[in-house]
Amino acid sequence: MILVTGATGNIGSALLAQLHAHDVGPLRALTRDAAQAVFPEGVEAVEGDFAEPASLKPALDGVRSLFLLSRLGPDAGVLEVARQAGVEHVVLVSSITVQTHPRLGPAGENLAVERLLKASGMAWTILRPTQFASNTLMWAASIRGHETVRAPYADIALPTIHPADIASVARVALTEPGHQGHTYALTGPEPVSARQQVEAVAAALGREVPFAEVSRQEAYAGMVAVFGAEAADAVLDVTGGDVNDELLMVRDTVAQVTGAPGRPFGQWASENADAFR
Numbered sequence: 001m002i003l004v005t006g007a008t009g010n011i012g013s014a015l016l017a018q019l020h021a022h023d024v025g026p027l028r029a030l031t032r033d034a035a036q037a038v039f040p041e042g043v044e045a046v047e048g049d050f051a052e053p054a055s056l057k058p059a060l061d062g063v064r065s066l067f068l069l070s071r072l073g074p075d076a077g078v079l080e081v082a083r084q085a086g087v088e089h090v091v092l093v094s095s096i097t098v099q100t101h102p103r104l105g106p107a108g109e110n111l112a113v114e115r116l117l118k119a120s121g122m123a124w125t126i127l128r129p130t131q132f133a134s135n136t137l138m139w140a141a142s143i144r145g146h147e148t149v150r151a152p153y154a155d156i157a158l159p160t161i162h163p164a165d166i167a168s169v170a171r172v173a174l175t176e177p178g179h180q181g182h183t184y185a186l187t188g189p190e191p192v193s194a195r196q197q198v199e200a201v202a203a204a205l206g207r208e209v210p211f212a213e214v215s216r217q218e219a220y221a222g223m224v225a226v227f228g229a230e231a232a233d234a235v236l237d238v239t240g241g242d243v244n245d246e247l248l249m250v251r252d253t254v255a256q257v258t259g260a261p262g263r264p265f266g267q268w269a270s271e272n273a274d275a276f277r
């Protein structure tokens, strides 16, 4: 039995679809609200909340392989409940910032979760993705409203990853031998800037989408109330304010693990155009 957490999210929904298509055996999907969730036929929906690790016990019953998003609750408690349930292998979504920006608070928290998992006694595979193509959805309301998209660091191009590529690596790690004890830094196949992302969405929509670069100060002012000061600064650093060679590097890990090239940003924009209409 495989349990997919974050099953209604960007990675988890793609992972469930891929596991289902590959007919890998019994699948279970975690959500906090099963009445709202739609999963592939035959997938067992289970409720649980990372905030209350004990609430995950029914979902973990009989599970041997666990796909886990980090930092959505007390990770030590979540891992301990998984270990007690008899989980043998955990595929963990961490973040590339562990190696690109170890000085940042969120990166330190991800590294701490990786260490907890390695010390847990369960087998592990750690995925460290770079920024997701789906982050572009933060502009969806503006684009739907025919407003100007405003973003800082307009021309800094990062190798944004399609969440389905993270899912593909997770599927292989969960179902094929040879991936336990590995840490995979994951990027998309090409660098893409904020300006180019908006151009790709515009092309998918078949109309112009106005774009304006804003200062870090202006972007920060819009983010701090939502994320808090530390997280807002961290996001601004890793999306352009403090780039380094590790962050800019295009990696072929997706292709190496899955045998298929990474999906370009334009593909994500085409697949998700309706969210911007």
Ligand SMILES: NC(=O)c1ccc[n+]([C@@H]2O[C@H](COP(=O)([O-])OP(=O)(O)OC[C@H]3O[C@@H](n4cnc5c(N)ncnc54)[C@H](OP(=O)(O)O)[C@@H]3O)[C@@H](O)[C@H]2O)c1
Binding pocket: 005, 006, 007, 008, 009, 010, 011, 012, 030, 031, 032, 033, 037, 048, 049, 050, 051, 069, 070, 071, 072, 073, 093, 094, 095, 096, 129, 130, 131, 132, 134, 135, 163
């Ligand atoms: N975005 C990036 O650029 C980036 C980069 C590196 C790493 N990451 C990591 O990627 C993960 C996000 O992945 P994603 O984009 O696929 O997710 P997402 O689309 O943001 O969806 C979040 C998922 O997590 C579930 N969830 C949230 N809080 C929960 C809780 N308290 N208990 C149980 N489930 C909960 C939600 O399920 P329900 O609402 O159905 O309960 C939903 O399926 C995070 O761990 C983040 O740190 C993101």
